[in-house]
Amino acid sequence: MDKFWHQWNSNFSNKTCKPSNIDGLTDDTSIANHFNDSSASVYFDSYENNADVVACLENRETTILGDA
Numbered sequence: 001m002d003k004f005w006h007q008w009n010s011n012f013s014n015k016t017c018k019p020s021n022i023d024g025l026t027d028d029t030s031i032a033n034h035f036n037d038s039s040a041s042v043y044f045d046s047y048e049n050n051a052d053v054v055a056c057l058e059n060r061e062t063t064i065l066g067d068a
Contacts, residue, residue, distance in 0.1 A: 022034070
């Protein structure tokens with residue numbers, strides 16, 4: 001079993017390779033801010049927008065079940 005973990009760690013651990021840029025950004029803060037902005041544009045606060053969530057779920061229910 002020790003041989004397995006030794007091989008595993010040699011392949012997957014101690015990887016210090018870091019991408020040189022992400023979407024043209026190179027410093028950690030800019031990359032983190034870019035990730036935050038990208039995530040914020042895709043996700044929403046379902047508590048804040050609960051009327052939209054309810055409307056979406058009702059639409060899906062109607063689509064799946066029909067007007068029962």
